[in-house]
Amino acid sequence: MAASRALYPATPRSSWLGRAKHVTFDGPAKWQVIVGVPTSVFVDLSRARPAGENRPPSRLRVEVLDGYSAKAGSPEPLVVWSVERSVSNDSDSLEVPVGPLAVAGDLHIAVYLDGQAVRDSPQPLHVTPAPPSAAHSELIGGPTGSRVVAVAGAPAVFFVLLRDGCGNRCVGGLRAHLQQHYAAALHLMRSMAAGPPPPPQDDHAGIHGSGAVHFSRRLAGEYEAVVHMNGQRLMPPLLVEVRAAAAHAPNCHCEGASLDEAVAGREMRFNLVAFDRYGASDCPPAL
The missing domain is CATH 2.60.40.10 (Immunoglobulins)
Structure with a gap:
């Protein structure tokens, strides 16, 4: 029985290879992230301490992904922002600054521990545009x-x-x-x-x-x-x-030599100069 207690300690610890699935994080709430304003994500590592004492520090990576490619399950979604931090083995929690972001819309935020996605990663992230700028409108x-x-x-x-x-x-x-x-x-x-x-x-x-x-x-x-x-x-x-608007008859007139002199039996021509009611000449004649 003593040997059994030594093999199975009273307080179990997660294995090194399965740590990421025991890590959780809380992303920003909807409507709380604004373009150009930094925010943060809180990572809970309390259930994912490594089994050994001499393990090297872990690497925690936070990425903001393009919403469409992440939702579509793309193997390589577009990363619009990222940061990587070193995590000591005795860390229970970590607050990671995010941003400031330059892209607005429905994005996703993903967290990785040593290259493995943590639990419930990625999560939706809604980023609201900043106030209007006259220089960019x-x-x-x-x-x-x-x-x-x-x-x-x-x-x-x-x-x-x-x-x-x-x-x-x-x-x-x-x-x-x-x-x-x-x-x-x-x-x-x-x-x-x-x-x-x-x-x-x-x-x-x-x-x-x-x-x-x-x-x-x-x-x-x-x-x-x-x-x-x-x-x-x-x-x-x-x-x-x-x-110009449509031709306005009172403002139109005809011009041409045949208006003053014509010969019986011969075809004569003259021009109709059309104006709209406001005096513009470049208008379609209403015939």
């Missing part, structure tokens, strides 16, 4: 996002896309936009109106809390849309092309 409009095409006299719109300082799209929707102060204007660069320059227009545009900039211009031409957010200009500016 942008103006978008149209299919390509770099140009807006409108028709003279008709309402049109382009949008403010909020990004944080690392380029992540900001969340919060309407609330995120309502927390910003905007000022928007459209500056005429080239007019397509015939004759003398028209009287100056009100170049301001109305921007709604959703980040949509609504505008309408009667004068066809090329404009530069400029938006300031919290006093800082969003770059680059957005090019807005306002095309």
